[in-house]
Amino acid sequence: MKIFIGPTGIGIEKELSEFDVMPPAQQGDIASVALEGATTIILIDGYFSQHLSPWHKEVIFAIEKGCRVIGAGSLGALRAVECERYGMELAGDIAQWYKDGICIDDSDVALAHACKEDGYMNLSVPLVNILSTCISLNIEYNQIIEKCRSIFYMERSWKRLEIELGDDYFKIKKNYINQKQLDTLEAIKLAKTPKIVDRESPKNLMGRHFMAMLLNDVPKNGIRPYETAKLRKEAADFFLLTEFALALGVTATKNEIIAASKEMWIKSGVTSQDESIKWLSANNVTEEQWNMFALRTAIRNAAANWLDSASGGCDLIPLTNQYQTLTFKN
16 A cells, blocks of 8 residues: 655654555656556645646546545645545545635645655644644634635744734644644545445546656656656757857867766765766666766866857856846746
8 A cells, every 4th residue: 555645744654654655746656656556545745836746637547447545634635525526535624624615725734844854844834733723622713724824834834823823822832733644544544444446437537648648747767757858958958069069169178077077976976986887877877978978068068168268258148138038038
């Protein structure tokens, strides 16, 4: 069983030990594990802004393949309500609040958090947890929630809440309920209850172009094909730049090539010859290809130096202005 979870999983590692724990989901992840043969997927955490979110057709695709999909807590609660009619199962209070219209905005479950390497440390307070705490205290929460909603979710810290909520802050902080985590435990409990998936429910919803779109989302070697469009454009620009530089007679010295290679290894996180050999093998790159990359990088650097020295830096002013203008318009 797979579970997509990040900051909501802090403190319940024991309960998660029976699952294959995945990081917060982004576009293509649900479809990817469904293609790998997952039989049960629990979606808790997912990305909202820094990556594309998993889309609804992935859930439908997974269910059609016979995979059980359960949502709760955070993004999982949203997708569960949106896809319930097609067979996705919802668990916990938060999903029910969205279903009943008590929660209406995606940002009600959103929070800022650190990366995996820093333990997904919470950097803001989710509104749904504040709502749950108010309900448990049996206090009027409409004004409190509206004040909290007026704060951008990434800025909804305990310090900011103290300023905005006054005396109510101390009650909430003292009796704080992590509803997202409680709902996660409900989802885990539900996943352990056997259920036959109705694969017929989402039939005929894929569309004939869906598989092509799906394969564009599923990551290969950690990179999603749709993300490579920008990389291809940058690669083409890089290639053309070095070819034009060579045509103009701009070359790189041996020392410049060695320096470029060292810079590339540092950026790749490689610090020794043994590590470099392993890296080349793991990435299917030959030593000759690496040396060619280093040569082109050195030529690009030399071309930039050539332009600066040839123009005295004067040409760079209109170039910079044009680049900034085009970037702003885009």
